[in-house]
Amino acid sequence: MEYVIGVDLGTSAVKVLLVDRNGQVRGEWTESYPLYQPHSGYSEQRPDDWVEKTIVALRRVWETAGISPESVVGLSFSGQMHGLVLLDGDGNVVRNAILWNDTRTTAECREIEEKVGRKALLATAKNEALEGFTLPKLLWVKKHEPHLYERARTFLLPKDYVRFRLTGHIAMDVSDAAGTLLLDIEKKTWSEEIARAVDVDLALCPPLVEATALVGTLRPDVAEQTGLPASVKVFAGGADNACGAVGAGILAEGKMMSSIGTSGVVLAYEQSGEKDFAGRVHYFNHAEPDAYYIMGVTLAAGYSFDWWKRTFAEDVPFAEIVKRAAESPIGANGLLFTPYLVGERTPYADADIRGSFIGIDSAQTKWDFARAVIEGITFSLNESVEIIKASSKTIDSVVSIGGGAKSAEWLQIQADIFGIPVEKLKNEQGPGLGAAMIAACGVGWFDSLNQCADAFKQVDAVVEPQSDAVAKYKELFSIYRDVYPYTKEMAKRLKAFRP
Ligand SMILES: Nc1ncnc2c1ncn2[C@@H]1O[C@H](COP(=O)(O)OP(=O)(O)O)[C@@H](O)[C@H]1O
Ligand SMILES: O=C(CO)[C@@H](O)[C@H](O)COP(=O)(O)O
Numbered sequence: 270m271e272y273v274i275g276v277d278l279g280t281s282a283v284k285v286l287l288v289d290r291n292g293q294v295r296g297e298w299t300e301s302y303p304l305y306q307p308h309s310g311y312s313e314q315r316p317d318d319w320v321e322k323t324i325v326a327l328r329r330v331w332e333t334a335g336i337s338p339e340s341v342v343g344l345s346f347s348g349q350m351h352g353l354v355l356l357d358g359d360g361n362v363v364r365n366a367i368l369w370n371d372t373r374t375t376a377e378c379r380e381i382e383e384k385v386g387r388k389a390l391l392a393t394a395k396n397e398a399l400e401g402f403t404l405p406k407l408l409w410v411k412k413h414e415p416h417l418y419e420r421a422r423t424f425l426l427p428k429d430y431v432r433f434r435l436t437g438h439i440a441m442d443v444s445d446a447a448g449t450l451l452l453d454i455e456k457k458t459w460s461e462e463i464a465r466a467v468d469v470d471l472a473l474c475p476p477l478v479e480a481t482a483l484v485g486t487l488r489p490d491v492a493e494q495t496g497l498p499a500s501v502k503v504f505a506g507g508a509d510n511a512c513g514a515v516g517a518g519i520l521a522e523g524k525m526m527s528s529i530g531t532s533g534v535v536l537a538y539e540q541s542g543e544k545d546f547a548g549r550v551h552y553f554n555h556a557e558p559d560a561y562y563i564m565g566v567t568l569a570a571g572y573s574f575d576w577w578k579r580t581f582a583e584d585v586p587f588a589e590i591v592k593r594a595a596e597s598p599i600g601a602n603g604l605l606f607t608p609y610l611v612g613e614r615t616p617y618a619d620a621d622i623r624g625s626f627i628g629i630d631s632a633q634t635k636w637d638f639a640r641a642v643i644e645g646i647t648f649s650l651n652e653s654v655e656i657i658k659a660s661s662k663t664i665d666s667v668v669s670i671g672g673g674a675k676s677a678e679w680l681q682i683q684a685d686i687f688g689i690p691v692e693k694l695k696n697e698q699g700p701g702l703g704a705a706m707i708a709a710c711g712v713g714w715f716d717s718l719n720q721c722a723d724a725f726k727q728v729d730a731v732v733e734p735q736s737d738a739v740a741k742y743k744e745l746f747s748i749y750r751d752v753y754p755y756t757k758e759m760a761k762r763l764k765a766f767r768p
Pocket of ligand 1: 278279280281282408529530531532534570571572574575588591670671673674675676679
């Protein structure tokens with residue numbers, strides 16, 4: 270039996286899946302790494318942590334599955350998007366990576382809007398200047414750490430850096446490059462116009478490849494460390510949301526995905542790259558060549574849940590917290606939560622907003638708070654569902670992936686808040702599966718990602734919305750929506766007191 274490997278470089282951990290020709294997951298291994306948040310709004314990771322942990326996970330996955338490593342024929346990647354990795358001329362990392370959920374770059378976003386022009390930005394990059402994207406981070410380093418910027422010769426995104434270290438080849442795939450704000454989304458080339466306007470040398474941009482492209486094989490030293498054969502074919506791979514969409518079979522119009530990882534994402538397939546969504550949603554190239562997707566992003570989805578657990582119930586496992594939270598009624602006995610712990614993206618592009626609990630009552634317990642957190646995260650995702658529905662897409666169901674899809678109770682809350690049936694897959698690791706599917710097509714097992722998805726995607730259950738719950742959540746959602754405008758100015762005034 271032959272196998273392929275999908276590596277998902279997430280924000281909380283690297284998750285490696287070993288998959289056979291029938292799409293059965295034969296092995297899984299996860300290695301976590303720290304996130305550094307020295308100030309409010311800052312979020313960094315050490316790129317070499319990603320490499321070290323990926324190498325450990327690649328060895329452990331075949332060892333624990335008890336297979337011969339010689340039977341692994343292909344490998345590909347899915348990665349957290351937008352993070353800036355700067356390399357010097359010798360391929361060494363110049364500073365810690367600045368991640369997608371780092372919001373220190375509001376001034377740089379305004380600078381991009383002013384110099385490129387919002388109209389030109391939306392025509393070429395198809396997206397607004399948001400703090401999370403890569404170009405504002407590049408400009409921040411240029412302004413605040415000029416000595417480091419001068420040393421930089423190339424910039425990469427997180428999974429591209431790991432792939433470079435594993436194969437020795439420098440490249441960035443188009444689906445991830447779409448999140449830099451430097452890509453001409455329709456032409457799939459670096460935009461000279463944007464680079465010139467903000468005075469960034471295009472020589473910093475790496476060669477572009479499709480997510481499905483073969484980029485090389487493993488370096489001999491990496492083969493030795495991982496125990497895998499040096500002949501393993503390595504395919505570029507894509508942005509985690511693009512790969513999540515591949516793994517969830519979002520490869521045709523009318524299909525939608527919700528992902529609750531560290532971030533929260535609601536995504537829909539888009540055949541054309543020529544539309545104008547006026548920046549209301551992110552509009553990126555898919556991992557499938559010549560396809561696109563639109564999505565809305567909640568910055569702190571699983572991250573809010575993580576924060577709550579860390580702060581109020583450290584020793585209680587996630588699954589147990591969800592179970593206890595589900596015992597609290599819909600609306601958590603009158604408590605509402607907004608998940609703006611690190612600012613927000615969709616629908617409020619606001620780096621200064623912070624979260625709230627509204628309606629605290631002496632009768633509430635800590636499990637009401639847990640329920641409010643879970644509901645608040647899902648309300649935030651529902652803002653994106655509403656925008657996508659309004660963009661004239663007919664959506665019959667949503668495929669749920671990510672850590673948040675592990676709990677049946679949370680899947681029911683998603684179905685009830687979205688008012689749409691929610692599909693649960695056998696394995697919630699959509700991005701890792703999508704990466705494995707890219708490798709499976711690359712080594713010739715399938716002719717197309719669509720054909721591979723038909724064989725690999727395994728729906729475990731469909732969770733139907735319950736009409737009583739849908740009605741109650743509709744009412745709660747309208748209260749939830751009022752919290753942002755009422756707290757916006759207060760959050761700005763509190764900024765001076767944040768660490
Ligand atoms: N059993 C569970 N039930 C619900 N949510 C969970 C469970 N286990 C983990 N999570 C949530 O999933 C998140 C991790 O999801 P994951 O998709 O692995 O994230 P990432 O890709 O960002 O590393 C955690 O932050 C946590 O909030
Ligand atoms: O910034 C975005 C998408 O624009 C995030 O979705 C990142 O891609 C990180 O994803 P997770 O670690 O939550 O999977």
